[in-house]
Amino acid sequence: MKDKVIVITGASVGIGATLAREVTKRGAKGVVIAARREAELAALAKELGPTALAVVCDVTKRADLDHLRDRALERFGQIDVLVNNAGRGITRMVSELTDEDIDSMVSINIKSVVYGIQAVLPHMKERERGQIITISSGLARFPLAATRSIYAASKAAVNLLMGTLRMELRAAYPDIHCTTVMPGVVATDFGNNALHGGYDSRQLPGAQPVEEVGVVIADAIDKPVAETFTRPQMLELQKAYYSSDDVTKMESAPPFFASPAATR
Numbered sequence: 227m228k229d230k231v232i233v234i235t236g237a238s239v240g241i242g243a244t245l246a247r248e249v250t251k252r253g254a255k256g257v258v259i260a261a262r263r264e265a266e267l268a269a270l271a272k273e274l275g276p277t278a279l280a281v282v283c284d285v286t287k288r289a290d291l292d293h294l295r296d297r298a299l300e301r302f303g304q305i306d307v308l309v310n311n312a313g314r315g316i317t318r319m320v321s322e323l324t325d326e327d328i329d330s331m332v333s334i335n336i337k338s339v340v341y342g343i344q345a346v347l348p349h350m351k352e353r354e355r356g357q358i359i360t361i362s363s364g365l366a367r368f369p370l371a372a373t374r375s376i377y378a379a380s381k382a383a384v385n386l387l388m389g390t391l392r393m394e395l396r397a398a399y400p401d402i403h404c405t406t407v408m409p410g411v412v413a414t415d416f417g418n419n420a421l422h423g424g425y426d427s428r429q430l431p432g433a434q435p436v437e438e439v440g441v442v443i444a445d446a447i448d449k450p451v452a453e454t455f456t457r458p459q460m461l462e463l464q465k466a467y468y469s470s471d472d473v474t475k476m477e478s479a480p481p482f483f484a485s486p487a488a489t490r
């Protein structure tokens with residue numbers, strides 16, 4: 227950690243801000259925090275101290291990701307880790323989705339990840355090392371909540387982007403690591419910030435403390451892995467789901483959640 231410069235998108239609040247605190251505590255050489263809200267970023271940068279750099283960045287814009295890379299290199303001369311963390315949920319079932327809903331989820335959750343990867347990859351290839359971490363979701367693996375529809379689908383797409391990137395790089399660049407992190411429900415403003423509003427993640431039963439998620443991601447920087455859930459129960463659920471001979475049985479019982487509004 228001590229030699230590493232870590233760039234984190236979506237770092238004004240929530241998981242990204244918590245991770246920035248965790249890697250700073252572990253002695254990272256530099257942490258570049260990026261998001262749209264300038265005041266929140268400035269306050270966090272002040273709290274983190276001289277190793278932090280705040281950069282305003284909208285991840286739906288490719289030029290902003292290129293600018294973020296340039297600012298990080300200008301200040302620190304290197305980028306060791308990019309954490310594609312910025313993202314947004316949605317509270318709408320498949321039957322209700324509009325074109326705008328779909329475009330928004332694709333833009334914030336998928337295009338942003340490709341923009342981030344493409345911004346830093348030439349630098350990492352030149353150094354023949356680095357790590358790209360993408361914060362996906364357990365929802366990428368199962369249809370856990372009917373209302374998350376296109377959000378879950380966008381995160382499933384991101385898992386495959388990361389897997390295929392890992393395969394692309396493996397032979398020529400074995401020291402560029404690609405890590406997909408899949409949290410469950412985390413106690414942040416994610417639910418409140420979802421497109422069309424929604425449930426407050428903090429009030430959902432068993433919401434994981436955000437600090438625990440920060441520790442799991444920082445551990446994946448200290449010791450890179452290809453994929454990790456932030457809770458072992460999710461891995462158990464995945465095993466059960468994919469070995470089930472009838473997934474509809476699993477989907478009809480908790481923790482799978484069909485919104486009451488989904489019934490006729």
Ligand SMILES: NC(=O)c1ccc[n+]([C@@H]2O[C@H](COP(=O)([O-])OP(=O)(O)OC[C@H]3O[C@@H](n4cnc5c(N)ncnc54)[C@H](OP(=O)(O)O)[C@@H]3O)[C@@H](O)[C@H]2O)c1
Binds near residue numbers: 239242266315416
């Ligand atoms: N919390 C959960 O239950 C949960 C579960 C699974 C996965 N995740 C994933 O974890 C990641 C972080 O979520 P969170 O829980 O920390 O949510 P959050 O509290 O809502 O924070 C989201 C962060 O993303 C940033 N962001 C949103 N749109 C952006 C844009 N267009 N450009 C740049 N930054 C943008 C926000 O900053 P600004 O508004 O300042 O731009 C904020 O810093 C997301 O990818 C989410 O999908 C969360």
